[in-house]
Amino acid sequence: MSSPSRRSSSPESNTSGGGSGADERKRKRMLSNRESARRSRARKQQRLEELIAEAARLQAENARVEAQIGAYARELGKVDGDNAVLRARHGELAGRLQALGGVLEIFQVAGASVDIPEIPDPLLRPWQPPFAAQPIATAATGAMADAFQF
Secondary structure, rough: OOOOOOOOOOOOOOHHHHHHHHHHHHHHHHHHHHHHHHHHHHHHHHHHHHOOOOOOOHHHHHHHHHHHHHHHHHHHHHHHHHHHHHHHHHHHHHHHHHHHHHHHHHHOOOOOOOOOOOOOOOOOOOOOOOOOOOOOOOOOOHHHHHOOOO
C-alpha cells in the first residue's frame, strides 16, 4: 500500500529511474551543505585570527599607555617634590621678609626715617606678574647695615 510519492529504501527503488533524481538532489544538497559549512568554518577562523591580532594590538597599546602613565606619574612626583621645596623656600623667605618688616617698623618707631615699600605676594595673585625689580642700596651705614646682616 505504498503510494508513488513515498520514498523507499529498498534496493529496487534505488535502481529505478525515478529514484536517481531524488538521490542526485540529495547528493547535491549534501555537497552544498558541506561547502557552506566549510565556508562558515573559514569565516569563523578568519574572525578568530582578526580577534587575536586585535587583542595583541590592544595589549601592546595598553602596555604603551601604562608606560606613559608611569612616566607621567614619575614626572608628577618630581614636580610635586619641586613644588614642596619651593613652598618651603617661600615660607622661609616670607618669614624673613616679615622679620625685616618688623625691624623696619622698630626703626620707624625709634624715629629713623625709613621708607617701607609695599611688596606684593605673587603667590596670592598668581595671575599678576611679580613686581618690577627694585635696586637695593648696598651702602647702608650704622645700625641699618647691621640689621640686614644674616
